[in-house]
Amino acid sequence: MNQHLDVAEQWSQAPQTSTDFYAHSNISVYEISATPQRAMHLPVHPGSMLRGAFGHALLDRYCLCSDTAEHDPSCIYQHLFEGQRADSQDGIPALVISPVDAGRTLQHGELFRFRLTLIGLSDILAQAVLSALNTALARGLGDKQVPCHVHSIRSVLSQVNLAYRGVRVSLTTPWLVKHRGKQLNADQLRLHDVIIALAQRQRKVARHFGLSFDLPDNHTLLALADRLPCTVSLREVSWLRQSSRQGRKHPLRGVMGFMETGRIGQEDADILGSVLANGVALHGGGKTSFGLGGLAVSSL
Known part of the structure; x- marks a missing residue:
């Protein structure tokens, strides 16, 4: 032997x-690094702030509804950001924001990070969503609307x-x-x-x-x-x-x-x-x- x-x-x-x-293979996760263009306070729980900025950019780009209080079933914005509502229940959006950095004051050019999960989207629509994210951050975050620059977007494995x-x-x-x-x-x-x-x-x-x-x-x-x-x-x-x-x-x-x-x-x-x-x-x-x-x- x-x-x-x-x-x-x-x-x-x-x-x-x-x-x-x-x-699941139909779930894609991206980690985004961004920098503010001037000093900015990052809230203790910044998910709502990030979502709000993202929502406005997606609404401008993808919603063609005549009444935004009652979106058409085919509305891409609703699918991405709100999800279709049924029986007075909250919808299930196709994206999830996961804050990584929080609760600190950022100086001009200092990096902060968050993650974005996309559910069941084609590669083309995923890239369009990431493009809208650039627009959202450039318009500004927080009460003072501080413009931010996307430093990097990288795909990460949810493992x-x-x-x-x-x-x-x-x-x-x-x-x-x-x-x-x-x-x-x-x-x-x-x-x-x-x-x-x-x-x-x-x-x-x-x-x-x-x-x-x-x-x-x-x-x-x-x-x-x-x-x-x-x-x-x-x-x-x-x-x-x-x-x-x-x-x-x-x-x-x-x-x-x-x-x-x-x-x-x-x-x-x-x-x-x-x-x-x-x-x-x-x-x-x-x-x-x-x-x-x-x-x-x-x-x-």
């Missing part, structure tokens, strides 16, 4: 310690690595999750609630855009959460969201922090992996269109 295995054979016989999972020894699930922007009509606070939110919120959001996205997500049912996901040991470090956050359309501020509150799991078996990782990978791109919970419900996953 050969006692000197070659490298490939040694690798194949080594115990697997983690697995990579990826978001998570689930280490079997455990993972950290970070709530990177505030989460708004309700149970039986009541919003959960930091003391009440559990891994169970986060997983179910992610799955529910993904089911809605899949139905709306005609995508095929291989999602476990809620019973399977809750049983998995029951099996996983988990430590939680969460906090309450509150802030005011400025609505330029309504000309007033809206108080909001949510939960941020992280959850760390204990050891994850391969079978459980296979159940959870795609839910988390899609969740990083699509967010979870309420008001995802304003950048809330952000998620990051890292191995322990």
